[in-house]
Amino acid sequence: MPIQRRQFIAAVGGGALASIAGCSGSDGSSSGGGSAGVAGETLTLTTTTSTYDTGLLDEIHGDFEEMYGVTVDAVAQGTGAALESARNGDSDVVMVHARGLEDEFMRNGYGINRRDLMFNDFVIVGPEDDPAGIQGMSSATDALTTIAEAEAAFVSRGDNSGTHTKELNLWDAAGTEPSGDWYQETGTGMGEALNIANQQGAYTLSDRGTYISQRSEIDLTILVQGPIEGGPEILANPYGIMAVNPGVHDNANYDLAMAYIGWITSPGAQDAISSYQMNGEQLFFPEAVSEDPNFQQYVPEGWSSDSSSE
């Protein structure tokens, strides 16, 4: 019994210490001793699987952590879940890729100070023998319609991620309602979806970054290119970043979130993003630094001061 008692004391003590530490961590923001006012704090970033699984964030975050003396907790969840976590006040900053969902998030007051961060593109991949015959089509919507008419197997993420949102938008634009045995919703991350499509000889929509990082493991090939390789603009995949509104969630670490947004949209970090490569290819193209900023990046798309009179 004495062993268990000691364990108990250790465990309870540990738990108590941890919770005290948690409290003082949030109180201590004003008394941070480092040169930067945010030193020692932790930034919670909820983001998509594509930014995390490609290794980009691990690669670049070291600089930020060193510069500010902070820790970044990156939680890879998929766009829908990342925004939901932020909506619940469980993260400080979100990096996602579904402009429609981002706009809704901003309009509902949860997100502020949005910036365009970087982009890559989506590609439609499928088996080399291409049963539906979409190879080289210049229209993504035509390609999807062709797949649907051929009832060729198609794997959908089905997880409310940015890629899934894009896929649904494409079906919508194609005027086709995908249904039937050939259309499979997997509810998995991009890597798993690619593997499932690979094993079933199915088509799927993938972001280019995840596809490149997995290309050596699978037999799927790009059949419809995105805009980076001259494909249709509709397959563009822009990533945005937003701070959680401290007016809605007063526990959000707004200072640090803005420091992070400032850093990742700075020329230095944008260079680091553009020089990040996998299998010899660039995965993300920075777009935050511009001589001629696009003002629509700061507000929900289509918003203008005349259109919303409060």
Add this chain to the structure above:
Amino acid sequence: MPVESAVPLVPAVVDLPFREGYVRSIIFVSLYVSVTAVALSTLFSLPVAMIMGFADFRGKQFVKSIINTGMGFPSVVVGLLVLFTVSNQGPMGALELIFTREAMIMSQFVLATPPITAITLAAITGVNENVRDAAHVLGGTRLDVALVVIKEARYGIATAILAGFGRAISEVGSVLIVGGNIVSSGGISKTRTLTTAIQLEARQGQYDTAMVLGTVLVALVLTVNAIVVRLGDEGAMR
């Protein structure tokens, strides 16, 4: 070299693309979370099982059926419940426990407690009435009788703890939801466990590395089992 030493139990069948200390840190987080959760569960379960085993009260069968139901409770559901509790919007939101090891310990505590309680209760109930009576007759207080029964039931209790540990360390659903699977950019785990690391590798189609991590997990569970059985044997010899 550093990567090899991180996985001493596994023959290097594949090149692990991990940084130094990564595998060690996820093993540490797995053990820290599961051992703490199981220790807390045991401290909670033992008295509950003792009361259930010794006392008769109204609703006892009801409590029993709750415990038995709890044994089959899906870990994902537990994860969601803990998420709602510790999320900023939840009742414990002010503690800021979301995406921490403490939140993971909470969910594993909920998962491990039912099997530990149920198996301990079965072990205690199985101790021969004569042993209890003898302890009584020899002038033992209630506490003495309880200690005698625990001693007699120690193998069953050890099995209970191992069952709870097995459930805690092997589950992936709840720790992924409440822990967030976080690794610092230096490659050291904060809330990533072996199971969530395996899930991440599988998500990326890296089945080789997932398998290696799976082997580490199995080896870890075997080691813990061996240690507990050994402790039980030594206890018996005393």
